[in-house]
Amino acid sequence: MVRAALVTATSMALTGAVVAHAYLLKHQFYPTVVYLTKSSPSMAVLYIQAFVLVFLLGKIMRKVFFGQLRAAEMEHLIERSWYAVTETCLAFTVFRDDFSPRFVALFTLLLFLKCFHWLAEDRVDFMERSPNISWVFHLRVLSLLGLLAVMDFLFVNHACHSIITRGASVQLVFGFEYAILLTMILTTFIKYVLHTVDLQSENPWDNKAVYMLYTELFTGFIKVLLYIAFMTIMIKVHTFPLFAIRPMYLAMRQFKKAVTDAIMSRRAIRNMNTLYPDATPEDLQASDNVCIICREEMVTGAKKLPCNHIFHSSCLRSWFQRQQTCPTCRMDVLRASNNNQAQAPAPAPAPAAPANAPAAPAPNVAPGMLPGFPPGVFPFWGPFPAVPPPAAAAPPAAPAAADAPPSSTDTTQAAGTSQPTSSAADAATSSAAAAAPGSAIPGFPFSFPPPPFPAAPWLPMPPPPPFVSSMPPPPPSLSRLTEEELRELEAEGRRGLEARLQCLQNIHTLLDAAMLNIHHYLSTVATLAPPRPEGGAAEAGGANREAASAGAESPATERDSSTSDPVGGATVSSQPADSTSSASDAERKENWDEGAADDENGEPSAAELRRRRLRKLETSPSSPTSPSPPPDN
């Protein structure tokens, strides 16, 4: 302070001395002025004096418009001034060609006005912190804002005019600088209005924060646009404007922050309105009725979080803008609300499954996914009429198993809600397993009808499906699970599905292999058998029909197997039956063929006869030569 006064006094004295000296030399006004402007040392003194005068003017204006500056304001001002000075020096380097006293004066003026803009901004921000705002404050802020706005506007106007009439020059920089200052004034003014309105009203103004946010967003956008335009024009006309990088970066960062804030705020408001219930008067009475964020009583507009903590909705909203946790217990509210959402659809499929259940056995088709398959293709999936007695003997198991397929198809259709449904299916099967421990393998998700015949030892049974053990136990309650747990459960369900598909694929491969074997067998038989005339084959068919009339049972099974063969050997469970029956089928054909041949042409060659006999001995030593029905299975 003392130093500033000393500098001022010295400068004054020096100026006085220089002027007096010049006047004493020249004795007249005009020569004195000429002398002063010609003499470099006196001009230096005068320039310094000019700066001192500007400084003094600033002080006076500050006194008029702000009174005493607060420490924070002062600190802020000095910090920003340093940056501004360095940037101005950088700007001088860009415009060194038209460097002149006038140019320096213009930059000084810009800096001077900038300082007042910053101060005005700080002052308006201070409104929110000050307990009592006097009318003097309003008067000062309003007059200052008006004055600055007019000055900015005039300078922008002047810059535009000069650019249009005289082409691009330094005025470009000034034009943009003042335009940006103008947006700053606009922001400050809107904030001032918002604060004033807030001060006038008795109740807290809930939406003020939102309005502030959108003001920031809007002016930030304008600023960014201005800077981008400035950059492009400067690069085209002059050079790269190094001095504008920092403010441009700051403006962009601010704008980005405003955008993020606006998004977060919108999300918070939406969550607020949709997810959390209003606190009822009973809730308020049960708690101590004070919003712990603002320490005020809650009368209306209180919200209750899933963790039962109650806050003002406006307080909560501004907190959620920063962080999505309960202020008191730090519970993640978004996760909690997700859990609620996951819980909601969970009960839905449960009633749906029984509704589907009666329909499932009726069409006699594995429901949903693969409707084109004939019955018995997927023995794992629910009951069908051909299920042997053990499953039928356990009636509770059948409906429960019938539940399973629809819900499992649900699982594939709605991946999002897969867990609840598959767990429902799980629960159903576990109850089925409990009801009929003999018929269903415990823990196996679907009731598994035991194979209707002793498993043929030469045919490899598919290994037990891998998902038997990986199926999780049904969770106690989905609502209490965390996000990770739910996700894991979902993944578990998905793994189960994949395993099931894998299992089906294995079955398919096995069936293909079986078919190949059968074809191979048939072809070997065909090569062994002598080539027969066409009539013989027709006869064979006739004989077949005769045999059908003779033996009631075996042709039925035979035809059954021959119909199911083209479909791909049916299922694993019926596979052995098919292969054996087809084997015996071929054998029988042989026999009948033989019989028919004997009947028809009576005299086969001797070699032929011997071969036939040999084969007969080989294949069925026990079976008689007559076309009697072969042992069933």
Next chain:
Amino acid sequence: MAGTALKRLMAEYKHDDPISPSVCSPGPANEENFFEWEALIMGPEDTCFEGGVFPAILSFPSDYPLSPPKMRFTCDMFHPNIYPDGRVCISILHAPGDDPMGYESSAERWSPVQSVEKILLSVVSMLAEPNDESGANVDASKMWREDREQFYKLAQKIVRKSLGL
């Protein structure tokens, strides 16, 4: 109606809770500016800081209580969790976003339900039990860990200094 931050600060100021005996009269330095508080912290008993009276300044942001205040001791301090310039480094004063030492869990961070009183109590317990894992003052941390005797001596010196002896 004034801003939320101001109202909350006024409410905290008026609220005459029986504050811990270790803490003395937190309140605004002047009635014009409610965003700068002064507090006197008594050195907790049975520690090396016993008997000391340490003045500190709390400066509140304009969005208090959504953001935490800053606390700075205005006297000389030598403590693992106090920067050499007097700033206090404890987790309760850190917003969940920033973590200067990179290890705090968000559960112990600032939240709007905290208050000046709780901050001061945390600071008192911090004086009693320094956390040398997050050294704001590395020299003090090192000394606390390796040369407790020397640390006690220095602390006593600081206590005497704080009392103007």
